[in-house]
Amino acid sequence: MSDAVKTTGLELRSKITAEGELLLSLERVPTPQPGPGQLLVQVQASPINPSDLGLLLGPVDMASLSASGSGENAQVRGRVAPQRLPALRPRLDQSLPVGNEGAGLVVKAGPGAEAYLGKTVAMLGGAMYAEYRLVGAADVMVLPQGASAADGASCFVNPLTALGMVETMRREGHSALVHTAAASNLGQMLNKICLKDGVPLVNIVRSAEQAEILRKIGARHIVDSTAEGFVSDLTEAVAETGATLAFDAIGGGDLAGQILVAMETALNRKAEAYSRYGSATHKQVYIYGGLDVSRTRIDRSIGMAWGVGGWLLTYFLQKIGPQDAQKLRDRVMAELTTTFASHYTAEISLTEMLQPATIEAYTRKATGEKYLVTPHKG
Helix, strand or coil, rough: CCCCCCCEEEEEEEEEECEEEEEEEEEEEEEECCCCEEEEEEEEEEECHHHHHHHHHHCCCHHHHHHEEHHHHHHEEEEHHHCCCCCHHHHCCCCCEEECCCEEEEEECCCCCCCHCCCCEEECCCCCCEEEEEEEEHHHEEECCCCHHHHHCCCCHHHHHHHHHHHHHHHCCCCCCCCCCCHHHHHHHHHHHHHHHHEEEEEECCCCHHHHHHHHHCEEEEECCCCCHHHHHHHHHHHHCCCCCCEECCCEEEEHHHHHHHHHHHHHHHCCCCCCCCCCCCHHHHECCEEEEEECCCCCCCCCCCEEEEECCHHHHHHHCCHHHHHHHHHHCCCCCCCCCCCEEEECCHHHHHHHHHHHHHHHCEEEECCECCCCCC
C-alpha cells in the first residue's frame, strides 16, 4: 500500500497580504509520515462548501480576479478592499491550506492504527484540497463496505449540520422548524430527516423550481419568498406546524425578521387575552449562513420573547460532547447513501480550481449545484 505513495504532494493555498492582495496557488509539500495513532490518507474527494469559500476567497472583489500560469504553477490574484482588512488581521500574510472535509484511501498507518490501512475513510479538519492529508485515527470515520470516497466526502458538514438543527430543536424545547434556502443539498437532507423523525418543517425557497425539488422528495410545507403572498403563506405554514425555531442560511435582509413576525402572528392567534408585551413563547432564529451579507433587518412587531443569533456546527458539537456527537456520526454512516447522499454538478482537479471559468461556476452557490474536488484527477 505504501509503495505508491509519492514523496511530495500538491496542496491548495490561500493568502491575503497586508496590502490587500489575495493569492491562490498550489504548493508542493513533502508527504508527511504518520506517527503513533496517525494515518496518511490519499485524498480522493473533497466538496466545495460555502464555508470553504470563506477561507478560499475571503472578501475578495470577484471582478478583480486574474489568472496566470498553468498546471501546478497556476495562480489567481485579486484585491480585497482596505476597509475589510482589519477584520482579517489574524490571517494576513499567511499561506493557508483550504478544504474542511473530504474522504480518501489510507495509504500509510502509524503504530497502533494499522487496522485502518487500505480502508476508505471520511475526514474533517481542514487542508483537504491536497493530494495527501495526515490525520489522527480517532478523527476519521470508516466508510461502509461498498461506499466510495465521493459517497463519504460530504458526510460531515451538511449531514451533521442537518442533524444538529433537529437536535438543537429538541434540546431547546421547540417542536418544529423553519429552514431557508431549503432546496440546497443540506435542505434536502434536513427534509429527509424530518420526514423520517416526524418533525414538522417549513421550507422557504426562492423559486417555483426549488419548490418542485422539495415536492419530489415529499416535503409538506413549502413557501416561496418571491411569491406575492409570501408573508401570508409563511404565517399559515408556521401556524399549522407550530414552529418557533428557524435556521437561516441567507443572513442579511428582511427574511429573519419576517420569520419572527410570522411566528408571533401565529402565536397570537391562539392567545386567550391581549398582552401589550406580545406572546410569552420564545421565538428563535439562528443564522448559520451568509448568502446575503447585507444588514439583518428586524421589524420589532415581534413581542419581547425572541432571539437572533449565530449557529455553527463546530461549536454545537463541542457543546453536546463527544458521546452525543458520535451518535450523530453513527446515524450518518448508517444512512450515508440514502438520507445523507450528496449529488455533485462536476468533479474538478486542484488545477481546475484555479481556472477563472471554474471559479465563477463554484462560487455561484446556485441551488442544486455542488462541486467535488478530486486532488488526484489528471
